[in-house]
Amino acid sequence: xxxxxxxxxxxxxxxxxxxxxxxxxxxxxxxxxxxxxxxxxxxxxxxxxxxxxxxxxxxxxxxxxxxxxxxxxxxxxxxxxxxxxxxxxxxxxxxxxxxxxxxxxxxxxxxx
Amino acid sequence: xxxxxxxxxxxxxxxxxxxxxxxxxxxxxxxxxxxxxxxxxxxxxxxxxxxxxxxxxxxxxxxxxxxxxxxxxxxxxxxxxxxxxxxxxxxxxxxxxxxxxxxxxxxxxxxxxx
Numbered sequence: 001x002x003x004x005x006x007x008x009x010x011x012x013x014x015x016x017x018x019x020x021x022x023x024x025x026x027x028x029x030x031x032x033x034x035x036x037x038x039x040x041x042x043x044x045x046x047x048x049x050x051x052x053x054x055x056x057x058x059x060x061x062x063x064x065x066x067x068x069x070x071x072x073x074x075x076x077x078x079x080x081x082x083x084x085x086x087x088x089x090x091x092x093x094x095x096x097x098x099x100x101x102x103x104x105x106x107x108x109x110x111x112x
Numbered sequence: 113x114x115x116x117x118x119x120x121x122x123x124x125x126x127x128x129x130x131x132x133x134x135x136x137x138x139x140x141x142x143x144x145x146x147x148x149x150x151x152x153x154x155x156x157x158x159x160x161x162x163x164x165x166x167x168x169x170x171x172x173x174x175x176x177x178x179x180x181x182x183x184x185x186x187x188x189x190x191x192x193x194x195x196x197x198x199x200x201x202x203x204x205x206x207x208x209x210x211x212x213x214x215x216x217x218x219x220x221x222x223x224x225x226x
Contacts, residue, residue: 004155035216040218041218042116042201042216042217042218042219043201043203043216044216045213045214045215048213058213090155090156098144098161098163098205099144099146099161099205099213099214100146100158100161101146101158101214102155102158103155103156103157104155105154105155106155
């Protein structure tokens with residue numbers, strides 16, 4: 001089946017640790033995105049990539065890093081510099097055109 | 113940062129009733145507006161993509177209209193069913209921000225009461 005997978009579903013980390021969230025797609029999409037959701041807020045864009053080996057900061061990139069070495073994969077690292085990392089993280093991909101995005105199931109990150 | 117607003121924030125509707133809610137967005141530099149449905153424990157899924165002023169899209173009992181001149185879109189659900197319970201998100205694309213970069217509203221959380 002074609003789709004987007006994110007792992008893990010739940011993630012706990014200690015304060016001060018970096019953690020990497022996985023996002024893989026087999027839809028052959030060029031563009032991939034990372035969003036963060038907090039209670040009472042809309043999805044906010046962290047980083048996006050429109051092509052392999054290229055990515056752009058979104059609205060809230062501070063404290064995060066990404067890589068796009070393969071078309072299928074767009075991992076997000078939440079670094080210790082992110083002041084409030086506890087949130088729900090969604091990955092999406094898009095094949096272009098009018099930009100309909102296809103979402104993964106999300107990862108809930110909790111910092112203890 | 114663009115301002116995309118949705119109202120109401122939440123809504124309870126009796127099964128069988130019809131309902132509608134609103135997405136407001138910047139009327140200048142419009143490129144497209146998306147509607148997504150996000151059911152609990154699932155991924156958001158696309159409902160509609162709308163680009164032209166006056167556009168009207170329909171999918172079963174759900175329809176949407178678009179007014180780009182005044183900067184709003186309505187989503188209508190006719191004869192609500194329990195499976196319509198979800199959060200409905202709208203997302204705006206403006207050409208100055210890249211043709212695939214969406215700015216999302218905070219969503220309208222719809223609960224259908226059996």
